[in-house]
Every structure is written in C-alpha cells, then in structure tokens.
Amino acid sequence: MNGQSERPTAMGQAEAKSRDAAATLTHKQFPGGHITLVGANSPTNLAMRPIRLLVCDEIDKYPLSAGGEGPPIDLAEERQAEFKTNSLTVLACSPTVAGRSAIEASYEESDQRKAFVCCPHCPTWQPLEWEQVRFDKDDDGKIIAATARYECVACERPWTEAQRLVALRRIEWRQTKGFIAAMLHIVATGAIEGEVTPRSRVTLGVAVGAAVILVGAVLATRPGIAPAIERTRPWIWDWWRTGRLFGAEPT
Secondary structure, three states: OOOOOOOOOHHHHHHHHHHHHHOOOOEEEEOOEEEEOOOOOOHHHHOOOOOOEEEEEOHHHOOOOOOOOOOHHHHHHHOOHHHOOOOEEEEEOOOOOOOOOHHHHHHHHOOOEEEEEEOOOOOOEEEOOHHHEEOOEOOOOOEOHHHOEEEOOOOOOEEOHHHHHHHOOOOEEEEOOOHHHHHHHHOHHHHHHOOOOHHHHHHHHHHHHHHHHHHHHHHHHOHHHHHHHHHOHHHHHHHHHHOOOOOOOOO
C-alpha cells in the first residue's frame, strides 16, 4: 500500500452492483457457490435449484408434506442428485415427543456416533454422559453446586473441570451401533407394517450384500445349513422386488 486511498474503478463498481442485484434476503452468491434459505412448506422453493450441501434445522417442526408433494427433506435431497459422490445432508433439532420425533427417528437409523474422550486417570475412552455427573447434598437434601464433578465410568475417579476441558481437546467420534444393524433399523417400521420404501430397499441393499459375504463364510465351514438358507430366498427376492415382507400387503 502507498498510503493513498484507492478509488473503485467503473468495472469494479459494475461487478459489485451485479452481485448485489443477484442477492436477496433468502439467496446469497459468493465465489464458488451460493447459499439459499427456503421454507419446509414450499415445494417450489425446495425443488428450485441443485444443491450439494443441505442443512435442515428444527426438522421436528416440519410438515409431513410440503404442499402435498411429499416430505420436505425428501424433496430437498432429490436436488442433490447431481452431487452423488460428494453431497452432504445435516439434520438438526432437539428431540420433541418420543416415538414421533423426526430427529429421533433419524438418529435411530444412523450408526449413532458419539464423541469419546479419554479419562485423565485411566486409559478408558468414553462419551460424556449426564449419568456420570455426581454431586453432594446438604442435610436438607439440596444439591451443593460446588461439589458437582464428572466421574469416570471405569475407575470412578472424579475429573476436575480443568481435566475435562483438556480431555475435550482430543475427541474421537466412534459409532455405538453396528453399521449393518443401523441400516436394518431403517426398514424396521416398514417391515412390521408390511411395507418398505424404495429408498429403504436401496439402503438395506448394502447390508444385504455384507450379509451375503457372511453367509458365504458360514457355508464354507458349515455346509449342512445350506437348505435352511435356501428356503429364505423366495421371500427375500419378493421383498426386493415389491417391498413386501413375509407376504404382507403394502399400506
């Protein structure tokens, strides 16, 4: 810099005006991409443009259908078709009513990863759970806030606040639910009702592929169980083709 103020050129002013003209309260462009805000009740806006990164907030408050065209999240995810290899969807919400919460259902379908930290007193890795918070009470049964501490799930030794903060500097995200088990859960409700959506069939297909490898390994060591496995093949094929399980009719 030479210490003198630089005056914007006519070209620079034109480019700035062009960018401002394309910007609205719900749509902003920037070098390399754009960000768009849409409502979950607007099917037109949900299907407006292709997207790679999708963030859905407060999903428990979403309507079951956006204008009668289907679940809002499904409509938005359809716009990620052009970015199959590097798309990302983030669902966020505080759980509401158990059994009816959308974020709860999404979490149950996942591998339920949690942030694990290492105990400062022993080599045990663990997620920080409220159940491990301990505190003393006075003679009247009131909690003494100054005595609150976190105790290791293994060695039961208390952590100081400084030790907790140090432990949080080194986090490992670990799944707490088996990957195949997580995918099987996706179709659990549909299986009970006799219906599995096409989207669930594709997801579970990965689990079935892994199961085939496992069955092959079992057959190699225990060929005597082959007839029992063979008897399951018809209903597996029927499920893959129609979505019906155990002869139930889709609802």
